[in-house]
Amino acid sequence: MCGIVGAVAERNITAILLEGLKRLEYRGYDSAGVAIFTNGGTLERTRRPGKVSELEQALENEPLAGRLGIAHTRWATHGAPCERNAHPHFAGDLAVVHNGIIENHETLRAQLKDLGYVFTSDTDTEVIAHLLEHKLKELGDLTVALKATVKELHGAYGLAVISAQQPDRLVAARSGSPLVIGLGMGENFLASDQLALRQVTDRFVYLEEGDIAEIRRESVQIWDVDGQAVERESVQYRDGAEAADKGEFRHYMLKEIHEQPAVVQRTLEGRLSQNQVLVQAFGPQAAELFAKVRNVQIVACGTSYHAGMVARYWLEELAGIPCQVEVASEFRYRKVVVQADTLFVTISQSGETADTLAALRNAKELGYLASLAICNVGISSLVRESDLTLLTQAGREIGVASTKAFTTQLVGLLLLTLSLGQVRGTLASGVEATLVEELRRLPSRLGEALAMDSTVEKIAELFAEKNHTLFLGRGAQFPVAMEGALKLKEISYIHAEAYPAGELKHGPLALVDNDMPVVTVAPNNELLEKLKSNLQEVRARGGELIVFADEQAGMTNGEGTHVVQMPHIHDILSPILYTIPLQLLSYYVAVLKGTDVDQPRNLAKSVTVE
Ligand code: HGA
Secondary structure (H helix, E strand, O other): OOEEEEEEOOOOOHHHHHHHHHHHHHHOOOEEEEEEEEOOOOEEEEEEEOOHHHHHHHHHHOOOOEEEEEEEEEOOOOOOOOHHHOOOEEEOOEEEEEEEEEOOHHHHHHHHHHOOOOOOOOOOHHHHHHHHHHHHHHHOOHHHHHHHHHOOOOEEEEEEEEEOOOOOOEEEEEEEOOOEEEEOOOOEEEEOOHHHHOOOOOEEEEOOOOOEEEEOOOOEEEEOOOOOEEOOOEEEOOOOOOOOOOOOOOOHHHHHHHOHHHHHHHHHOOOEOOOOEOHHHHOOOHHHHHOOOOEEEEEEOHHHHHHHHHHHHHHHHHOOOOEEEEEHHHHOOOOOOOOOOEEEEEEEOOOOOHHHHHHHHHHHHHOOOEEEEEEOOOOOHHHHHOOEEEEOOOOOOOOOOOOHHHHHHHHHHHHHHHHHHHHHOOOOOOHHHHHHHHHHHHHHHHHHHHOOHHHHHHHHHHHOOOOEEEEEEOOOHHHHHHHHHHHHHHHHOOEEEEEEHHHHHHOHHHHOOOOOOEEEEEOOOOOHHHHHHHHHHHHHOOOOEEEEEEOOOOOOOEOOEEEEEEOOOOHHHHHHHHHHHHHHHHHHHHHHHOOOOOOOOOOOOOOOOO
16 A cells, blocks of 8 residues: 655655655555655655656656655555656645545535635545645644644545745654654654665654654654644664565565465464463453453454454364454444454454454444454554454565465464463363464474475466466365465456355356366365365366365366375364465466566555555
């Protein structure tokens, strides 16, 4: 999603802004721009649709140099991704960049037009620029004008503004879209994610909801939502900036797929005793709260939603706890009936997913027992606003299509299942010790699955010319099939749908012919025989089968049937293992199709808009 970078310094800041934008590229965007208060005393901007490299090229051809500036990568929500709609937006002598959505933009636009303001873009953001221009004329001071402006905005925003009239400062406002100030010596910075600023500082101040900030070279002042001046604590990062290079891998996605044994290992570290899960891993009050839990409600989006769906099978089967799972964008707008003693669980890689965050905020009003976030980013809104947290240790995920974040979420959810079962005494005897043992072996099992890389690469050739695919799974493998289909859609742009295998004959079987490959995950469990019958139904209609099957399942290659033998694994852990070949499959299909694997079209990494 959109990225913001800003700087006020005594040196030329153009390169700092560009480097910051590059560091945010992994979030996905469709245009980029920069506005600089130049050394010549004018406010200038350069914007380009497409990649930051195109903006960089434009700035090489016509350089802009100055000591105050803002920059942006835009993922369009209002108006096409073209130069005219790219940020920064100008109004009078102001430049504005914005992350988020202004919901009352139509009303404001009409009012501002009546006042004579002329619009040059289709974005909701431009209303902020003109409203601020209007307030500035009235009030004279940029910071005061920004405070008055945000009072009239409905929706979500992270804002950074500069003005040629008052070029001593950068002003910012946060509501529903994260912003962080980077502190330097005689210079200060702003960004939507601290990663953008790690090149220039390791000291940061996170803005809170409703905050307004005035950032000058030598000082930073912050006011809270009530307009009170506040001190926000600064945090310092000592660890070296997280590596953002692909190493030996061709794409970040492949690197991240191969990191899974290591990050799963890290996610387990410190969370297991000899034969139990350490419930305190979820926070000091976890044991006390878990003892009261009688239901679980999981809310998430996209890949994280699939992780939640797997968890439902685990929570009900192992811990005997009723569980509901819902996508956040539906949950947040629905009248929900809350059952007593329900734990509200959110899952998000970034912890800034707008819909999930909004669902959590709604849930707080609805009387849930407590909230728990399973999240990959410690300093995120979701973590800050939840009662309990389990941080997955996937490290920075750059590929837009999530891989290692998903498998570490699954590990976190299995730890949750075992913790709830343990505290409530609902686990069958011996189950926890067995699964703890299996979890310890999981990283090496994942390594075995990754060793099938070249086998899967060959299988991918079957898909290169296809336009449609079905993914089938039963039980907890159904969400795994959904995740496999999502990956294929996301990065290879092949239409893929997932079905519970038993549903095939209730409709989708009509689609099956020799142009429709059918991918299936087949662990060796009590559903195997039923699954085999479903596969016969496909073969009988000429459908080509690709089956990832347990080596003990007794399935072999045959005409139109390609079987990839998977290492045997405990059935409960099979969703984690079987995810790996499906990730590899979509990766290699995308490589064959020549798509932009790490930054697929139209998609963004951390979905900070609704
Ligand atoms: N609504 C603005 C900004 C979009 C955004 O924040 N995307 O992540 C626009 O469409 O330009």
